[in-house]
Amino acid sequence: MSDVGTPPIPMLDVKELRVSYGARVAVDGVSFRIERGEIFGLLGPNGAGKTSTLSAIEGLVKPQSGRSLIDGIDTAQHPLEAKALLGVQLQSSSFQPELSIQQIASLFAGLYGVRLTTAQLADRLRDIGLEAEAGRRFKQLSGGQQQRLALFIASIHDPLLLLLDEPTAGLDPQSRRALWQRIEQARGAGRSILLTTHSMEEAQAVCDRVAIVDHGTLLTTGTPADLIAKHRDDPKVRAVAHGEVTLEDVFIGLTGSEIRD
Amino acid sequence: MTERPAFGLAMGALLKADTLSLLRNRTSGIITVLLPIILVVATSFGEKKIRLLGGPDLIIGLALTVGLLVSSLLGYAISLAQDRHAGVLQRLRVTPTPTWMIMASRLIVQLVVNLAMTVIVVVLGVVVHGLSLNPAQYALVLAISIFGAAVFLAIGQALVGLVNSLSAVNAIGRILFALLLLLGLVGATGILGDAVKAIADWSPVGALMTLFSDALNWSPWSDQDTFALLVGIGYIVIFSFVGIRLFRWDSK
Numbered sequence: 001m002s003d004v005g006t007p008p009i010p011m012l013d014v015k016e017l018r019v020s021y022g023a024r025v026a027v028d029g030v031s032f033r034i035e036r037g038e039i040f041g042l043l044g045p046n047g048a049g050k051t052s053t054l055s056a057i058e059g060l061v062k063p064q065s066g067r068s069l070i071d072g073i074d075t076a077q078h079p080l081e082a083k084a085l086l087g088v089q090l091q092s093s094s095f096q097p098e099l100s101i102q103q104i105a106s107l108f109a110g111l112y113g114v115r116l117t118t119a120q121l122a123d124r125l126r127d128i129g130l131e132a133e134a135g136r137r138f139k140q141l142s143g144g145q146q147q148r149l150a151l152f153i154a155s156i157h158d159p160l161l162l163l164l165d166e167p168t169a170g171l172d173p174q175s176r177r178a179l180w181q182r183i184e185q186a187r188g189a190g191r192s193i194l195l196t197t198h199s200m201e202e203a204q205a206v207c208d209r210v211a212i213v214d215h216g217t218l219l220t221t222g223t224p225a226d227l228i229a230k231h232r233d234d235p236k237v238r239a240v241a242h243g244e245v246t247l248e249d250v251f252i253g254l255t256g257s258e259i260r261d
Numbered sequence: 262m263t264e265r266p267a268f269g270l271a272m273g274a275l276l277k278a279d280t281l282s283l284l285r286n287r288t289s290g291i292i293t294v295l296l297p298i299i300l301v302v303a304t305s306f307g308e309k310k311i312r313l314l315g316g317p318d319l320i321i322g323l324a325l326t327v328g329l330l331v332s333s334l335l336g337y338a339i340s341l342a343q344d345r346h347a348g349v350l351q352r353l354r355v356t357p358t359p360t361w362m363i364m365a366s367r368l369i370v371q372l373v374v375n376l377a378m379t380v381i382v383v384v385l386g387v388v389v390h391g392l393s394l395n396p397a398q399y400a401l402v403l404a405i406s407i408f409g410a411a412v413f414l415a416i417g418q419a420l421v422g423l424v425n426s427l428s429a430v431n432a433i434g435r436i437l438f439a440l441l442l443l444l445g446l447v448g449a450t451g452i453l454g455d456a457v458k459a460i461a462d463w464s465p466v467g468a469l470m471t472l473f474s475d476a477l478n479w480s481p482w483s484d485q486d487t488f489a490l491l492v493g494i495g496y497i498v499i500f501s502f503v504g505i506r507l508f509r510w511d512s513k
Contacts, residue, residue, distance in 0.1 A: 058355045060511070084266065084357040094348035098285035099278060110274020111356040113266020 322473030418504025
């Protein structure tokens with residue numbers, strides 16, 4: 001049977017997601033979709049609800065209401081099946097401190113059902129420039145190496161969807177660019193990517209579409225260029241712009257100038 | 262990849278990683294094995310001393326209980342709290358691995374380490390204290406060791422279930438270790454009165470020492486053994502329930 005006329009199932013479909021911690025509502029009715037081969041960025045100030053949204057999709061927190069479907073699979077009803085499709089890089093990646101890089105990679109390959117020989121594992125570590133570090137511990141790596149390893153672990157099973165929580169936080173410009181390249185390579189290989197970031201430069205450089213969230217709600221969605229065009233005449237945006245309106249002006253205009261901790 | 266990974270592959274990877282983590286954690290490993298060995302060897306000088314302490318069966322029983330307490334209560338609870346604090350558990354939870362498998366792997370590795378410690382201590386005890394055990398006694402001591410490990414693992418699980426902070430788990434674990442040991446040892450002598458002796462007999466250490474001592478003595482099964490067994494089962498059921506129900510994977 002041909003599927004002509006049937007819209008393709010989105011890679012990620014988040015519907016009316018609501019997450020709260022006690023009385024505090026962290027995510028309040030957020031909905032968005034990510035298509036196949038798309039890089040989608042969640043932008044928001046600290047405490048806006050970005051990580052909570054990701055945590056709900058990853059199954060780390062139970063949403064109060066709403067659903068998230070990965071390739072049509074409900075993450076609440078079939079959590080393990082959904083997780084098998086996901087590659088995750090948490091905001092502060094942490095691996096067993098006693099294990100070497102090679103042992104960590106071997107552990108996660110096993111957990112995702114990937115059989116890798118020692119030679120294959122060495123090849124893959126060479127691909128990410130960590131072959132010489134195979135015997136070292138995670139904490140002994142530099143920040144850039146740690147992020148590279150975290151991304152490698154997240155994609156060790158060739159997942160359909162990658163969730164990256166501030167993947168370039170704390171990296172120097174060289175490492176950040178190198179990581180962008182790897183993220184784009186992942187998209188080139190047909191994966192969809194949802195990433196959170198504070199960096200407007202990053203959002204513009206790698207994201208096909210972005211959503212700005214604040215106080216748990218989704219304020220606006222679109223391509224970076226669309227968002228600038230859509231909000232360039234907004235008085236709140238104009239008030240913070242210095243000359244030509246940028247994505248950062250749109251972001252600050254919509255989320256406010258006060259510093260969040 | 263769109264399917265859940267095979268059970269064997271995931272469990273094998275977890276068991277290997279948990280074993281390596283435990284073996285690489287030298288402090289915990291050394292104390293688990295070294296402390297009971299020191300107890301067995303230090304008490305081997307002079308028959309008078311051994312008699313004063315209750316005989317070789319009690320000494321070996323005590324050494325095994327101390328080893329189990331260190332490994333299963335302190336070692337397990339603190340390493341679990343550390344991994345929770347560092348976010349290691351959350352990283353494992355985002356994989357398609359059932360949470361029970363993450364915990365089961367840790368428990369299995371702990372049990373194996375306890376069995377190894379038991380074999381070393383019993384063999385050393387037999388050599389140093391000149392005890393003569395038949396094969397059934399060896400098997401019984403191993404079975405009691407598994408049972409004892411389960412009791413202390415359950416208490417350790419309850420501790421990390423009730424207490425979320427790493428430093429608090431560390432502190433309370435050490436206090437609990439000292440309290441349980443003192444209660445089981447000093448309380449059981451009766452010098453603190455009958456009430457404390459009764460409590461000591463009901464305590465995890467008291468119950469376990471009764472079982473170890475009777476197995477090493479090859480005494481006929483007594484009401485006290487039945488009582489110790491039932492008390493131990495009670496501890497396993499209650500503390501496991503509390504530890505599993507209240508356990509949080511994230512320390513934040």
